[in-house]
Amino acid sequence: MREMTVLIWVEHDNAAVKDATLATVTAATQLGEVVALVAGQGCGAVAAAAANIAGVSRVLLAEDEAYAHGLADNVAPLIAGLMADYDAFVAPATTSGKNIAPRVAALLDVMQVSEILSVEGPRTFTRPIYAGNVIATVESRDPKLVLTVRTTAFAKAAPTGGSTTVETIAGPGDAGLSSFVGAQIASSERPELTSAKVVVSGGRALKDAATFEAVILPLADKLGAGVGASRAAVDAGYVPNDYQVGQTGKIVAPEVYIAVGISGAIQHLAGMKDSKTIIAINKDEDAPIFQIADIGLVADLFEAVPDLTAKL
Amino acid sequence: MKILVPVKRVIDYNAKPRLKPDGSGVDLSNVKMSLNPFDEIAVEEAVRLKEKGVAAEVIVLSVGPAKAVEVLRTALAMGADRAIHVQSDEAVEPLAVAKILKAVAGEEQPGLIILGKQAIDDDCNQTGQMLAGLMGRPQGTFASQVVVDGDSVLVTREIDGGLETVKLALPAIVTTDLRLNEPRYASLPNIMKAKSKPLATRTPADLGVDVTPRLATVKVAEPPVRGAGIKVADADALAAKLKDMGVA
């Protein structure tokens, strides 16, 4: 079989390459030669960093105000326009990858394969369906592939060790359909939820924002952990939306995941059950979370968590 | 303006899917089916925009087998005005659904199309973005707030780092996230009223759309099961475990 040439979407904030890109590179190298697209504005440093990622054979840099915020309306035509030279487009299954890739697929008249877990053959992939209760093996019959990658399912490519050149390209620019108004991006000293080695998540049992903060954060601080939450905790306003772990939130697979006052609904498990060690603290010994927990503590969290924090 | 809301009949979020013994797919006989939760949120948003006087008519559309009519009736009971059932006994992939929606949008000329961000059966999270691409219209995905303002719409989006607001020229495509609203329960009188609201039946063929799948399912399987672990007696014992693991 001829090796494919694969175009990947580099996820970044115009300053640094995001970790999700590294898993995407690993998945893409299983298909063929990897060319990385850096689209943004004032993102030369990102392109330089992308050129160092092991496994990347070329970097394309498209700078334009229209690409600064990754608007799919502007970025998808840029990517679709490049695809004549590639056999596959691969993006991480992050909110930006999920926003852009299907639009690219539509422009190419291709059915996307979402959130692949593995590459089984040149056109065959596994992916989770039904909140990860079922793993489907699917084969694409389209002439080109458009894939998003579940980043926890692939090892991260080494961020250094490669050395390729950056080629500047021009794209179609502003499609005139939409504009960026603003963003509320929380900055935190904490490790990012999706790349943290340890994650402490809180559920509905945490009562309110102040209690969540008083109980969960000291434990997370002791462990140098990222902080997550169940949908119920987010809906109730204890923490912002980007803390949600689950089928329709973030997918995490840390070394240690500690679920505090979370019942273990399938939608929550879908986002964390590939963690190496799962620890659950819940006062209900029949809570479903205990069916998948490696270590369970049946206790009132308002006593157990401060106690645990003090002992560490 | 009109609002078009595509809705899918899916396995209820509380039900556990069973595999067919031959591993060829998921057995949906005798499983509770419901309106996809994200689509419920989409219907609610459209109905609220109508109640605010922003929209004149809410049209719901479902692609699926005869039973898809059930979720259309649910949406009508929530306050949608009329329904379109695009009959297909085979599962239709997001790309083909998007083509069907584009064809219907060509006839109906909606100012807004509000979809769910994700169907909780295939977990594809594609259809809205594909539709926007096919139509060459702007997209506001994963919306937690939608504000129509003259000939544009401000969409606040739930993204990995927090929230982002974009301004889209109408007509536009929006997909819903969980925090957009809390869908209402249909009242009994409204459920009765829904039975007499107009429901048109179409087919992919009469809309000129080829729904031949592009992806073949080779097989389906259960994920590896995690065995139950151990219980520890107290916080002391748990602290010791964490220290053993080298994380504390």
Ligand SMILES: Cc1cc2nc3c(=O)[nH]c(=O)nc-3n(C[C@H](O)[C@H](O)[C@H](O)COP(=O)(O)OP(=O)(O)OC[C@H]3O[C@@H](n4cnc5c(N)ncnc54)[C@H](O)[C@@H]3O)c2cc1C
């Ligand atoms: C379309 C859709 C998508 C969804 N997506 C997600 C998702 O991505 N992520 C997600 O998490 N959920 C998601 N959900 C919601 C999911 O179904 C559950 O409702 C949610 O996960 C429940 O959150 P919880 O465990 O915090 O709350 P609950 O289920 O209410 O559980 C609270 C737990 O706390 C325990 N508890 C109470 N007090 C104490 C105490 N003092 N000490 C110790 N334990 C205590 C209780 O025993 C209970 O087990 C989704 C639902 C739908 C319909």
Ligand SMILES: Nc1ncnc2c1ncn2[C@@H]1O[C@H](COP(=O)(O)O)[C@@H](O)[C@H]1O
């Ligand atoms: N068969 C269908 N009929 C109507 N709407 C659909 C159908 N499939 C998908 N959709 C819409 O597209 C959204 C995203 O679905 P998906 O891309 O499959 O995750 C859903 O929430 C629906 O709004």
